[in-house]
Amino acid sequence: MNWADLQLAKDKWYFDLLDKYVQWSMDHKTPILMPLTYTPQWASSKPDAPTDVEAGNPPGLSGPPSDMEDWKNFVRTVATRYKGRIREWEIWNEPNRPQSWSGSVDNMVDLTREASRILKEIDPGCRIVSPAPTGAYGLPFLDKFLSKGGGQYVDVIGYHFYVGKDDPPEAMEPLIEKVRNLMQKYGVAGKPLWNTEAGWLGPNQLPPDMQAAYISRAYFLNWSAGVRRFYWYAWENHRGTQIELTGADNAALTPAGKAFATTQLWMTGSVLTRCASSSDGTWTCELLNKGDTSHVVWNTRGGTTLAIPESWRATSVMALNGGRTGIIGRSITVGVQPELVQ
CATH class of the missing domain: 3.20.20.80 (Glycosidases)
Structure with a gap:
């Protein structure tokens, strides 16, 4: 109008x-x-x-x-x-x-x-x-x-x-x-x-x-x-x-x-506490919510392996479609879509 x-x-x-x-x-x-x-x-x-x-x-x-x-x-x-x-x-x-x-x-x-x-x-x-x-x-x-x-x-x-x-x-x-x-x-x-x-x-x-x-x-x-x-x-x-x-x-x-x-x-x-990219095109944004820390990650090129730091204490990954999977081992594959690592 x-x-x-x-x-x-x-x-x-x-x-x-x-x-x-x-x-x-x-x-x-x-x-x-x-x-x-x-x-x-x-x-x-x-x-x-x-x-x-x-x-x-x-x-x-x-x-x-x-x-x-x-x-x-x-x-x-x-x-x-x-x-x-x-x-x-x-x-x-x-x-x-x-x-x-x-x-x-x-x-x-x-x-x-x-x-x-x-x-x-x-x-x-x-x-x-x-x-x-x-x-x-x-x-x-x-x-x-x-x-x-x-x-x-x-x-x-x-x-x-x-x-x-x-x-x-x-x-x-x-x-x-x-x-x-x-x-x-x-x-x-x-x-x-x-x-x-x-x-x-x-x-x-x-x-x-x-x-x-x-x-x-x-x-x-x-x-x-x-x-x-x-x-x-x-x-x-x-x-x-x-x-x-x-x-x-x-x-x-x-x-x-x-x-x-x-x-x-x-x-x-x-609260967004940090958001930064690495040389391989991986972005990591750190979120703080009611005392809990999680991370949103993506890679502009897609199909990149990301090692999960021990300090994240992460056990699962949530995709943009709402699906959730458990983390096996200490790494995940990061694509072009952001994912929430918790």
């Missing part, structure tokens, strides 16, 4: 669908991160600007509002309606892409400042996420946004850590490091960093075992790199993605969907 969906004309609003989403979020205790993005054509300073971000590609969405008062009224109306129910707001989507934002960085800083002021006025405890660029080519936008003081108006730095369709999850790490370096450069390193959208886009699906491997490895690698949240794109996506989490009914879990659930099980309640 975006501005163009919600305010169909200056005096015409449509809230039915977002009301449903918000009620579902309350029922399931699943907080919404709401993007405030995409100018309706009637309010756009560039009503003919092209876009590729919505079904049917209506023009004008990427243009800055021609009147700041329209933007302020939109933010105030939505924030007031959903006060206490939506408490996390992201200012715009992928503003480094001309199809998503055809204004200047200064324009975006202005929108962020005004939205932040209004949102905090209505709900002082809400959290505001910065405009989230995407991919390596989004770094210049973030650099300019932070250099112009945009970081002072947000509580969280948002980014879409997409990597190339042929890149493994480990390619996320250097991109995350570059974003963290920019945060340090402009004095916002103390703010949380969220990956508010990422996945693997492309016309052809990865093999099922690799789909499961990629989603689990991506979550552990983001965690180890200091990313506080990671929003996967997307649970029910069946078009233009290399990784599907559900079947065509949007309910039956694929191997990747089961891997997501298992990864959630491993991560929830745990």
